Amino acid sequence: xxxxxxxxxxxxxxxxxxxxxxxxxxxxxxxxxxxxxxxxxxxxxxxxxxxxxxxxxxxxxxxxxxxxxxxxxxxxxxxxxxxxxxxxxxxxxxxxxxxxxxxxxxxxxxxxxxxxxxxxxxxxxxxxxxxxxxxxxxxxxxxxxxxxxxxxxxxxxxxxxxxxxxxxxxxxxxxxxxxxxxxxxxx
Amino acid sequence: xxxxxxxxxxxxxxxxxxxxxxxxxxxxxxxxxxxxxxxxxxxxxxxxxxxxxxxxxxxxxxxxxxxxxxxxxxxxxxxxxxxxxxxxxxxxxxxxxxxxxxxxxxxxxxxxxxxxxxxxxxxxxxxxxxxxxxxxxxxxxxxxxxxxxxxxxxxxxxxxxxxxxxxxxxxxxxxxxxxxxxxxxxxxxxxxxxxxxxxxxxxxxxxxxxxxxxxxxxxxxxxxxxxxxxxxxxxxxxxxxxxxxxxxxxxxxxxxxxxxxxxxxxxxxxxxxx
Numbered sequence: 001x002x003x004x005x006x007x008x009x010x011x012x013x014x015x016x017x018x019x020x021x022x023x024x025x026x027x028x029x030x031x032x033x034x035x036x037x038x039x040x041x042x043x044x045x046x047x048x049x050x051x052x053x054x055x056x057x058x059x060x061x062x063x064x065x066x067x068x069x070x071x072x073x074x075x076x077x078x079x080x081x082x083x084x085x086x087x088x089x090x091x092x093x094x095x096x097x098x099x100x101x102x103x104x105x106x107x108x109x110x111x112x113x114x115x116x117x118x119x120x121x122x123x124x125x126x127x128x129x130x131x132x133x134x135x136x137x138x139x140x141x142x143x144x145x146x147x148x149x150x151x152x153x154x155x156x157x158x159x160x161x162x163x164x165x166x167x168x169x170x171x172x173x174x175x176x177x178x179x180x181x182x183x184x185x186x187x
Numbered sequence: 188x189x190x191x192x193x194x195x196x197x198x199x200x201x202x203x204x205x206x207x208x209x210x211x212x213x214x215x216x217x218x219x220x221x222x223x224x225x226x227x228x229x230x231x232x233x234x235x236x237x238x239x240x241x242x243x244x245x246x247x248x249x250x251x252x253x254x255x256x257x258x259x260x261x262x263x264x265x266x267x268x269x270x271x272x273x274x275x276x277x278x279x280x281x282x283x284x285x286x287x288x289x290x291x292x293x294x295x296x297x298x299x300x301x302x303x304x305x306x307x308x309x310x311x312x313x314x315x316x317x318x319x320x321x322x323x324x325x326x327x328x329x330x331x332x333x334x335x336x337x338x339x340x341x342x343x344x345x346x347x348x349x350x351x352x353x354x355x356x357x358x359x360x361x362x363x364x365x366x367x368x369x370x371x372x373x374x375x376x377x378x379x380x381x382x383x384x385x386x387x388x389x390x391x392x393x394x395x396x397x398x399x400x401x402x403x404x405x406x407x408x409x410x411x412x413x414x415x416x417x418x419x420x421x422x423x424x425x426x427x428x429x430x431x432x433x434x435x436x437x438x439x440x441x442x443x444x445x446x447x448x449x450x451x452x453x454x455x456x457x458x459x460x461x
Binding site: 103107108109111112114115116117118119120122123126139141142145146149150153154156157158160161162163164178179180183184185 | 330331332334335337338339340342343346347350375376379380383384386387388390391394395409411412414415416429432433434435436437440441
């Protein structure tokens with residue numbers, strides 16, 4: 001069991017959410033699951049329940065994207081990063097039991113939290129893509145930062161909302177990446 | 188932003204058939220809930236609903252509030268909207284959505300090239316949404332009521348509407364620009380693509396500021412969260428830069444693929460026909 005109290009609180013609260021959903025998870029439940037007092041909980045999350053729930057969701061989101069980064073760590077070029085990354089993200093979301101359950105039962109409690117994270121996620125992904133795109137010759141007039149921002153926004157948009165695309169179909173994802181993400185970037 | 192936009196009805200009273208303009212087909216997507224033009228008392232009630240929502244948001248808007256604002260009796264209101272508050276809000280949303288697409292249709296009708304129509308879509312859609320008083324207030328103070336419509340499956344549905352709406356414009360303007368029209372399916376994909384861009388770039392159109400995300404958790408009052416809850420208009424310059432840089436090359440590639448597919452000879456696609 002990790003010694004870090006904050007992590008125990010996040011993990012304990014997540015366990016409660018898995019068992020009983022977001023709405024039914026109280027501060028008392030969270031404190032009990034982590035084996036700490038309410039006072040201790042407030043010390044780590046002075047914003048109370050709202051802050052705690054928000055932090056749990058953000059923590060799980062970060063773990064999701066860290067998993068994606070690992071999945072594409074060996075990709076030889078940006079196109080492969082995008083193809084493998086988008087497919088892995090789509091699979092990850094479809095197969096995420098807790099996420100799917102919450103989307104079905106408590107969308108109004110989960111979706112706003114996730115959507116409010118999106119600029120932060122765009123920032124994370126922009127940093128990630130800036131590094132990869134920096135290694136790549138870009139079309140004249142295209143700056144790395146702006147290209148990374150564009151790719152980050154588009155990738156994030158696709159992950160939760162595939163639209164007309166079948167993101168489990170490798171050939172389609174290749175076509176998507178080439179026509180909509182890379183076409184404007186590569187010379 | 189938000190509370191200041193009270194008296195305006197930003198979506199103009201427009202006959203949807205006007206929007207056909209230089210298209211030859213209706214601009215308002217079939218996927219929208221029907222909204223016959225409202226007249227008389229019904230229109231007054233919907234206008235009053237918009238004013239009330241812009242000032243107080245949704246939870247604090249009851250049928251009685253709307254009746255008072257519209258200077259009509261509660262009985263009249265219940266006669267017009269027997270389904271009550273739910274029916275009233277559904278009718279309001281349907282009317283605003285219909286007006287939005289009719290306005291967009293007229294604005295895009297005047298765009299000459301593919302780049303024009305794409306850039307104007309980004310600017311017009313973001314501008315209309317950012318300036319809508321009722322939407323601004325509800326989004327800022329009751330985001331849980333709006334955000335499900337622009338994420339996950341809600342976003343899929345919204346993108347399908349944009350794809351359907353933009354298809355005829357993109358087919359027509361790609362023919363003018365490249366000498367060859369996009370295939371309908373490619374045009375729909377392109378319409379979805381532009382929808383994604385418009386909605387994404389409404390949050391921080393000019394790029395994220397250099398806020399290092401030190402704690403991993405964003406909060407409601409965070410600078411980041413504000414970008415989502417207070418969307419902005421994408422300026423014309425920004426829209427043209429985005430479209431010119433990131434979209435047009437991909438569209439040219441799509442049209443080029445069609446030409447190659449149809450003939451064993453290599454075709455090169457002109458940058459601009461006119």
